[in-house]
Amino acid sequence: MAQRLRVALAGYGMAGRGIHRPQLVAAGFEIAAISTSSPARVEQARSDEPAAQIVPDLDALLEVPDLDLVVLATPSGSHANHLTAAVAAGVPTVVDKPITVDAPSACKAVDAAAQAATPLTVFQNRRWDSPHLAARKLLDEGRLGDLVRYEFRWERWRPEPKQRWREQATAAEGGGLLLDLGTHLVDSAVDLFGPVRSVFATVEAHTTVAEDAAVLICRHAGGAVSELSTTSLAGAPGPRLRVTGTRGTFLVTEFESEPNGFPGFSAEPGCVGWLVRGDDRTPVPTVRAERTFYEQVAIALRSNDIQAALPVDPWDAVHTAEVIDAARASARSWQAVDISVCG
Structure with a gap:
């Protein structure tokens, strides 16, 4: 051993x-x-x-x-x-x-x-969560058809902020949901669809020092559009993941301990979500990461x-930071912002 x-x-x-x-x-x-x-x-x-x-x-x-x-x-x-x-x-x-x-x-x-x-x-x-892996599999197999839109949410109901640095620090000090949960949303979209070329965003702070609500609409280099949302003020959260294509939609409504706003679409045992075509729905089996x-x-x-064998290229994280910086600039100007590439 x-x-x-x-x-x-x-x-x-x-x-x-x-x-x-x-x-x-x-x-x-x-x-x-x-x-x-x-x-x-x-x-x-x-x-x-x-x-x-x-x-x-x-x-x-x-x-x-x-x-x-x-x-x-x-x-x-x-x-x-x-x-x-x-x-x-x-x-x-x-x-x-x-x-x-x-x-x-x-x-x-x-x-x-x-x-x-x-x-x-x-x-x-x-990147190794089952919904993400299942979305990749469905896209690779062509079961969704041509991509129309990718929506990924991390929304929760936490109207009383916790007394810790994530909620009480400024964005420059590392606080806020964009840096906390938004990094996961951006990384997942980039992992599936490649680099982001431009972003339009709303970024708001209602109950915390830095943002507690943000929505990013990203256009990727290959033309895909991803809509990413995070908030601590969703009494009725939207679907965790909705990947819409010309042949159907992959829908996931549950995630760990977060509330499920769509109990009628709770996953069946051994499944992660649903492939939905109007009134027709087919359960999607759970996909497990090999490691x-x-x-x-x-x-x-x-x-x-x-370095070559490590699971996440650190330059991917730099690109995620570029997207988040651009999202903040977009929210200030109310305009789409092109991504500035490091170096």
Whole structure:
């Protein structure tokens, strides 16, 4: 059996403890070290991972010997500085989405990693969700016909904002739904249809410091149009995913713990959604990823070319940042904005 890969986890909040740690453990990684400055989280880390070294900050984390990987699950506003430190240390790095808070800093970070030959990838794990994989399969098989429109939503009902940095920080500091959930929406659309060439958007803040509602209409290089929506103020959320073609529509109404506004279209057991043609509906079987994000990272770390084998090209995350920057500019001008390409 291959020796377990040693990972250092920077940040032990909702993302670090609740998302990254379980997926890393499931993929066979050894949690060798954790950084957190919170006394309560130090106790959680000691309880969860008694063999791990607990340190107060990223600088101390990067001094832990024999690391195979560092995961940056820190607040988004700190990603640029933390990436600089991780790249300088030469440790292969996973950074949670968004890569940074804007395209210029994202471009600078990825370029620095390339210059230093430090492998870097971005945690865009939603590419391997079943609805996304099923949509790709239906499109590839031609069962939807020619694409008319792709709609992807991450809408929830949370009228009372949580008291945490995501809701209380400015966009420049990493707050708001565009950077939190919008990055997943953009990345999924780009993964299916290629780069975005222009975007029209509305971006609003009703209950939070940064935006709590955003809609992006993107035109991709190949001509496809994607409509992406995220809000915390949807008492009746729209369909999670609706991919409309000339021969039918792929419809998904359920997603994890989010409310389902269309219970009549709840998926059947073993299925992810429906292929709908008017009154006719056919259940669409669940499509499973062959490997999870972190299983792919583990394979890459044992390969001869780590960067090439990593699951997400960091330049994809730069493009996502470019689209989000353009969406903010569009919302200010009330006009479609062409995407400015880094470099």
